[in-house]
Amino acid sequence: MGVMVFPDASSSDRIDQSFKPPLTRYGHNTEVGKSLLSLKSAADSEQKHSTDTARRTKANLRKATGNAKDNVCAAVVVFGAGLALFIVHGITWSSGVLYVVFLDAFNQSRAETAWIGSLLAACGFAASPISSILVNRYGCRFVVMLSGVIITVGMCISTFANNVYLLFFSYGVVAGVGCGFVYVPANVIVSQYFSKRRTIALGLSTCCGGLGSFAFPPLLQVLLEEYSWRGTFLIIGGISLNICVAGALMRPAAVTQSKINVRAKRDLSIFKNIHYHILCWNNVLFCFATSIVYIHLGSFAKISVGINDSQSSMLFSMIGAFTFVGRFGFGLLAQVRTLRPVLIYMIFFLLGGVGTLCVPTMDSFKLLIMYSALFGLAFAALGGALLPSILIDIAGLDSLSFSYGVLILYESIGQVLGAPVAGWIFEKFNSYNPSFYMGGAMVVLSGVMMLVPVVTAYRSTHMIVTEEEFYEEEIEGFYGSKTDTDGRVEVIVSQVTTV
The missing domain is CATH 3.30.70 (Alpha-Beta Plaits)
Known part of the structure; x- marks a missing residue:
């Protein structure tokens, strides 16, 4: 049996004292010491170079693969967001086609009937802060799929409506809230997946909303002729279930814990930024005019120019077509570093306002088609790639969900007031001219307000x-x-x- 012997302290001390590093043993000034010092410096330099090279290689690899989110998964997310926006914008911005039908079906005043379509858009915008909270807690996928279910329920209830008041609730409030649950997550999920080409990705997804605005008015016209407005609601409810499919495609993006921890502080800080307040009231004014245009333009054209139902729906389709073109085009323009998104945004607001001021003087269908194209471009500036990009510049990507939700809540103020006020003005003066003058002036003012961020931002x-x-x-x-x-x-x- 072997015995293990441990050295005592004195032997340990002797061992420590007997050992000296080479440089200490030979000295720095001796030939051997100088050679050893040279070898050590070379080894240290090689080690530092290897460490730096490894770190740079690792960083470059992350840049090329891990953090460049423009991949197949991101493309699927863009498709899903585009599909959801296609359906929601198609439903929301074709309510002017149904407005004429509801006037005949219920024999109510224009101001009262206008509340149906106005509530649809306004409740959608008002629900956006709730959508933001749900997105932060449950993610974009869940919220978008929930919106598809809510819209379908609202449309199905609307088929049983016997008066405008039930439609206020089922079509305006229920379906409106469902539509509102799409706006924030559709923009947030795309912004999370893209950084370098974010404006292009947002342009692609949001232009699908313009495509929906183009496709739905003639689709509604065909469905109304074949199945009446009750059957039309039922079919649109079935189409809305496809939003659940779109939501399922929105795979959650990775969010670091550090971003989660600072989000609440950044969310509250936006209220200290004067540019954010200007942007909010800019949206209020523009949406007031948007509500007038989308609800009353068709009725104005019938009275003033004498067009038929098909031509009336074509006006809304033209707005949708140029919204589609504008959103994709603005996404490309925003990639040019010399062109700030806020500058493009302001210019097209001013053009849209001037065009709206000229509507009462238009006495032909061709002129109204040209105006619809111009207004479609102005509306593209509001809801396309530009607005999320401006918000990210103001509040940062982490606060996009919150800042966008609050901004859309402001939009609901203008959206809920515009169409009913225009209907009341028509009942008072038997003319839409004052309403379009008022709407045009508000859009021009909203564009002028953006001079402050453009000059000083x-x-x-x-x-x-x-x-x-x-x-x-x-x-x-x-x-x-x-x-x-x-x-x-x-x-x-x-x-x-x-x-």
């Missing part, structure tokens, strides 16, 4: 982060970077100045 600033942080975390407003020898990145970004 942007400044350049610098952030210093590690390469690893740079590729793992999104740097908003990224324009360029420069890496120093220590592996840190100087990132040049554009931020909104808080006034």
Whole structure:
């Protein structure tokens, strides 16, 4: 049996004292010491170079694969968001076709009947803050699938309506809330999946909403002729279930814990930003006019120009067609760094306002078609890639869900008031001219308001982060970077100045 012997303290001390590092043993000034020092420096340099190379390779790999979210999964998400927006915008912005039918079906005043379509859009916008809360808690997929169920229930209940008051609830409130549950998650999920080409991706998904606005008016016209308005509601309810399919395609994007922790503070900070308040009231004014145009343009054209039902639905389809073109085109334009999204946004608001002011002077179907195309471009600026991009510049990507939800709540104020006020004005003066003058003036004013963000909003600033942080975390407003020898990145970004 063997015996293990442990050295005592004195022997341990002797061992420690007998050992000296080579440089200490030979000295720095001896030939051997100088050679050893040279070898050590070369080894340290090689080790640092290897470490830096490995770190840069790792960072570049993350940049090329992990953090460049433009992949097949992201493309499927864009398709899902586009499908949901196609159906929701088709339902919301074709209510002007149904408005004429409801006037004949229920024999109510124009102001009272206008509440049906106005409530649909307004309740959708008002539900957006609730949608934002649900998105932050349960994710975009769940909220979009829930919206499909709610819209279908609202449409099915509407088939049994015998008066406008039940339609206020079933079509206006229930279906409206369902539509409102799509706007925020459809934009948030696309923004999360894309960073470098975000405006293009948003342009692709949101332009599908314009396509829906183009396709639904003639579809409704055909369904109304074949199945009456009750059967039409039932069919649209069945179509709305496809929103559940769209939601299922929205695979949740990865969100880091650090972003979750700071989201609440960033959400509240937007209320200190004057540019956010300007943007909110800009939307209120524009949506007031939008409510007038989408509900009353067809009726105005019938009275003033003498067009038929098919031509009336064609006006709304033209708005939808140019909304489709505008949203995709603005997404491409926003990629040009010299063109700020807020500048494009302001220009087309002003053009849309001037066109709306000219509507009372239009005495032919061709002129109204031209106006519809112009207004479609202005509306594309509101609901396409530009608005989310402006919000991200103001509040950051982490706060997009909250800031967008609150903004859409503001939109509901204008949306719920515009059409009923225009209907009341018609009953008072037997003319739509004052309503369109008022709507046009509001759109022009909304465009002028955006001069403040355009002139004072942007400044350049610098952030210093590690390469690893740079590729793992999104740097908003990224324009360029420069890496120093220590592996840190100087990132040049554009931020909104808080006034």
